[in-house]
Amino acid sequence: MSRKLKFGETPFDNLSHDEMVAVVFKLYNALAMAYGVIGGVKKIVAFDIGHDHYWHSKDGGGYIALSKAEEIFNDQTLLKKPTPEEMKIKAFKLYAALTSAHGVMGVLSQLATMRLRDVSYWHEEGRVGYTVLTKTKNLLEEINGDLDAFDIYHCFFKYATPILLDCDTVLGTDGKWWYCKSCHSIIHPNDVEENHHRKPCNGKVRLLTIEDIVTFEKRKNERVL
Numbered sequence: 508m509s510r511k512l513k514f515g516e517t518p519f520d521n522l523s524h525d526e527m528v529a530v531v532f533k534l535y536n537a538l539a540m541a542y543g544v545i546g547g548v549k550k551i552v553a554f555d556i557g558h559d560h561y562w563h564s565k566d567g568g569g570y571i572a573l574s575k576a577e578e579i580f581n582d583q584t585l586l587k588k589p590t591p592e593e594m595k596i597k598a599f600k601l602y603a604a605l606t607s608a609h610g611v612m613g614v615l616s617q618l619a620t621m622r623l624r625d626v627s628y629w630h631e632e633g634r635v636g637y638t639v640l641t642k643t644k645n646l647l648e649e650i651n652g653d654l655d656a657f658d659i660y661h662c663f664f665k666y667a668t669p670i671l672l673d674c675d676t677v678l679g680t681d682g683k684w685w686y687c688k689s690c691h692s693i694i695h696p697n698d699v700e701e702n703h704h705r706k707p708c709n710g711k712v713r714l715l716t717i718e719d720i721v722t723f724e725k726r727k728n729e730r731v732l
């Protein structure tokens with residue numbers, strides 16, 4: 508039986524600073540390996556999956572996984588002793604990027620199976636694809652612990668990933684979410700005008716922030732009081 512999360516909670520909330528540092532480096536290492544595998548396989552299969560869109564559009568899964576990993580590797584702030592709060596944001600960001608990379612490796616391994624092309628790369632022990640896919644899966648499971656991956660996604664990353672990775676589209680959503688400070692509504696990217704104005708609220712909406720998600724439950728309570 509997995510533990511249930513409240514909205515805004517994540518698997519990283521109860522870690523000490525040292526545990527957070529350790530997990531950030533594990534995530535960084537796994538992301539670097541996944542980046543290498545995806546980049547290598549892309550050269551072989553680039554023309555197989557809706558090539559232009561998947562690898563070159565801002566909302567293509569392959570594009571997001573590779574370009575966001577690159578951005579993370581180019582960010583030198585890890586060397587500057589981040590505060591615990593900054594370290595937590597890094598952990599969120601790396602988790603989001605690794606989840607995206609894991610999804611892309613899943614697509615690539617399925618594609619190999621469908622095309623009967625070098626299937627052993629993904630399915631045979633000792634091969635690079637198999638090793639990295641397994642390591643990534645195990646690390647994500649280790650971090651999730653007794654929490655359900657689906658629950659983690661719905662309580663936090665569904666809303667946070669487009670902000671953390673600064674992209675318009677991530678698996679399962681089609682853009683960034685909006686927020687109304689007056690009625691505390693989180694508004695779906697596609698319904699920003701319509702849904703909000705159906706409510707008796709004249710509050711102005713703006714893009715949702717990580718802070719809004721983390722403190723949402725608290726704000727909801729404040730509103731009730």
Ligand SMILES: [Zn+2]
Nearest residue numbers: 687690708710
């Ligand atoms: Zn409102």
